[in-house]
Amino acid sequence: xxxxxxxxxxxxxxxxxxxxxxxxxxxxxxxxxxxxxxxxxxxxxxxxxxxxxxxxxxxxxxxxxxxxxxxxxxxxxxxxxxxxxxxxxxxxxxxxxxxxxxxxxxxxxxxxxxxxxxxxxxxxxxxxxxxxxxxxxxxxxxxxxxxxxxxxxxxxxxxxxxxxxxxxxxxxxxxxxxxxxxxxxxxxxxxxxxxxxxxxxxxxxxxxxxxxxxxxxxxxxxxxxxxxxxxxxxxxxxxxxxxxxxxxxxxxxxxxxxxxxxxxxxxxxxxxxxxxxxxxxxxxxxxxxxxxxxxxxxxxxxxxxxxxxxxxxxxxxxxxx
Numbered sequence: 001x002x003x004x005x006x007x008x009x010x011x012x013x014x015x016x017x018x019x020x021x022x023x024x025x026x027x028x029x030x031x032x033x034x035x036x037x038x039x040x041x042x043x044x045x046x047x048x049x050x051x052x053x054x055x056x057x058x059x060x061x062x063x064x065x066x067x068x069x070x071x072x073x074x075x076x077x078x079x080x081x082x083x084x085x086x087x088x089x090x091x092x093x094x095x096x097x098x099x100x101x102x103x104x105x106x107x108x109x110x111x112x113x114x115x116x117x118x119x120x121x122x123x124x125x126x127x128x129x130x131x132x133x134x135x136x137x138x139x140x141x142x143x144x145x146x147x148x149x150x151x152x153x154x155x156x157x158x159x160x161x162x163x164x165x166x167x168x169x170x171x172x173x174x175x176x177x178x179x180x181x182x183x184x185x186x187x188x189x190x191x192x193x194x195x196x197x198x199x200x201x202x203x204x205x206x207x208x209x210x211x212x213x214x215x216x217x218x219x220x221x222x223x224x225x226x227x228x229x230x231x232x233x234x235x236x237x238x239x240x241x242x243x244x245x246x247x248x249x250x251x252x253x254x255x256x257x258x259x260x261x262x263x264x265x266x267x268x269x270x271x272x273x274x275x276x277x278x279x280x281x282x283x284x285x286x287x288x289x290x291x292x293x294x295x296x297x298x299x300x301x302x303x304x305x306x307x308x309x310x311x312x313x314x315x316x317x318x319x320x321x
Contacts, residue, residue, distance in 0.1 A: 007031070010104035011134065016078035019044070022069055025059020033134055034165070040076050040128040043068030050165065050299065073128075080127055083108055096121050097197070097221065105135035105202025105209030135202045137210050141167070142174035148309045148317055149293045150186060155179065155239060157258065157290060160267040161276060162297035167305065168267040169199050169243055171297065173210055175265055176200070176241050180213020191216045192237030192262075194227030200243055225249035232260050241265040248281050258290065272296060273310060289313070 008030045012020050023036070028048055035047035043065055044055040053061035054068035062068065083100060084091055094100045098121075100108045109131035115123040149158045158175075162168035182188030195201050195218050201208035203220040212218065217235045219227040224242045231237055240257050242250075245266045257264055270276050273294050277283045285291065289312040296308045298320075309318035 007104065007134070010102070011036070011106060011132065014079060014082045014102060014108070014132070016075040016082070019069075019071070019075055019079065022055060022057065022059050026055065026061060028061070030134070031136065034136075035134070036130075036132040038071045038076060038079065038130040038132075040071060040073050042071060044071055047165075076128060076130070079130065092123060094198075094221065095124050098124070099197065101198040101202060101204055103204050103209070105198075105204060107133045107135065107198060107202070109133065133199075135199075135210060136170060137173065138167070138170050139174060139177070139211070141171055142178055144306055144318070145171065145175060145295055145309070146178055149175070149295070150179075155189070155263040156292035157264045158266070158293040158295060159276070159291040160265075160295045160297065161270045161272065162267065163271050163299060164269065166297040166299045168297055171295070171306075172241060172243060172265060172267055173200055173212065176216060176239075177211055177213040179239055179265075180215040188213065188215050189238040190236065191239045191241055192228075192231035192235050193218045194222055194224050194231065194240070194242045195220050196222060196224050196227070196243070200241070223249075225253040228253040228257050232257055232262060237262055239263045239265060243267050244269065246279065246282060251281050251285060254285070254290070264291075273314065293317075 012023055015023060032049045033046060037045040046053050046055060048061065053063065054065050056062050056067045057069045083102060091100050095110060098110055102108060110124055110127050111129035112124050112127040114121050115125055149156045160168050160172060176191050176193060180188055180191045191213065193200055193212060193216060198220055201212050201218045202210050203218060208218055219231060228240055231240060240262050245268055254264060268276055268282060277286050292312045294310040295306060298305055298307045307320050308316060311317055
């Protein structure tokens with residue numbers, strides 16, 4: 001209950017006074033709150049328990065947009081002032097990537113008018129759209145997975161395959177923590193995390209807000225391919241962990257990591273191994289059996305709910321009942 005109240009306070013303090021009062025009236029468990037979406041002149045929306053709801057002016061959740069609270073331009077501006085602590089210029093590096101990470105590790109996605117310089121996004125101004133994604137740790141959600149990705153010979157190269165909003169990052173986070181900390185039957189190992197979008201460790205002022213274990217080093221807001229090479233060269237990790245691979249440069253870096261003797265933990269969007277095979281870049285890694293374990297998630301039950309686990313030959317090792 002105390003943790004729930006802390007998360008509630010962390011989130012509510014970033015909103016304009018009026019929006020804060022509306023959200024305070026909603027009788028909900030903040031552990032089940034996933035997203036809060038603001039659009040100028042649009043209805044206030046939340047994703048709660050994997051369902052979308054409109055928020056009414058009297059603080060109720062409704063499936064009907066009639067009566068939904070309209071977000072004004074002034075409320076958006078006031079909210080942005082609170083998010084940036086009246087110093088948005090200090091967050092320019094994050095803003096150009098489309099998000100700001102706030103205390104508690106929650107991520108605020110931003111959209112508006114992109115300012116382009118030398119064919120790259122330099123800044124975003126006239127911010128009119130916000131998506132506040134709450135950071136949730138589910139310690140122990142990887143308990144079922146760990147025995148299948150660790151063997152007497154060591155840690156297996158593992159790819160987590162998941163549709164959106166099924167908890168792949170949540171599961172990866174707990175795998176990292178458990179591998180890093182170790183337990184009575186398994187020694188902990190050094191893990192290097194490339195957290196390109198600040199979602200895994202959710203660093204705030206350089207300090208991870210999520211528990212990733214005592215032997216984990218994090219490169220925050222760093223492109224995955226560059227980060228993997230940097231960690232191998234500088235931090236001597238036994239395991240490299242990255243979220244949402246798929247670019248050609250990612251694959252080149254993955255091959256470098258593996259050839260250096262590091263073990264790899266990664267995620268990708270999809271619903272099955274065949275989905276990954278069809279991806280032009282990643283398909284080759286599957287065919288060459290680079291990954292030794294495939295963990296398939298679904299959207300039933302809690303975040304990180306595992307449907308199946310396969311080995312590199314496609315043999316089914318685990319299937320949910």
